[in-house]
Amino acid sequence: MATIEISCVEIWREISNYLEGEISAELRDRMQAHFEVCKHCSAVLDGTRNVVELMGDGRVFPMPEGFRRRLYRKIRRR
């Protein structure tokens, strides 16, 4: 395989940028090749991706009941 190997430590350093798509195509290919053979790193990748997905779910941080109604209170009082 022509891909140059990459260490686990280097992988951990770039996982968030990998998820953001903020890395070069060359590094992405090397990381992908690593994930295919390294269970540890692919577990860290899956976990980090889960974190990002969970945080983006609107149900995790619901607004208190009546928040909307009260939000403009100070403006209406003017």
Add this chain to the structure above:
Amino acid sequence: MPGEPQPQMDSNETDLIRRVCKGEPEAFEELVRPYERVVYITAISILKNSADAEEVAQEAVLKAFSNLPNFRAECKFSTWLVQITYNEARMKLRKDRRHLYDSVDDPQQGEQGDYSPRDFADWRPIPSESLESDEIRQALQNAINSLSSTYREIVNLRDIQDLSIKETATVLGIPEASVKTRLHRARLLLRDALAPGLDGCWRAKQEYRKVRPW
């Protein structure tokens, strides 16, 4: 400014802003409505307390209303509103002097040095229905609250509110490279905090146990 890329302004928003400035205050609520949640989440991510977050949200919205004639569309309206909320929340935190407690950050959360995962537990995707459970939601909120404010802010803006890296940098007034570094560390810390507990056998108050032999 010629040559400067202008942020995409929603034409409906531009119209609403014009109406508010021409003396039609009712249009303001319509303008802010899509961002009510964003305002709340920004405030609570800094203050960690629902009552304080509400108070700050109301202040921020009032401030946005009063300053709307000065809004020059150098960034999106939503970014501007988040920036105001963020500043109001920071101000309240300073006033209440709670930052004295908050500043005792875990030294392991420093931005320097390489990160090593605490474990390599597999973590299967969480079924969407489980987010209806208060227990799981609480676990996620606790994990966020366990981060130092620097990391909480980043996760809030980028992952919870889905602002771009650039917008996050604008709101916080820091370089994009710092956003990326902090985001990276925050996500891995959250993974460490959540992976053992949500690894397919999540139970409230259960002691952490490794699920893989290594």
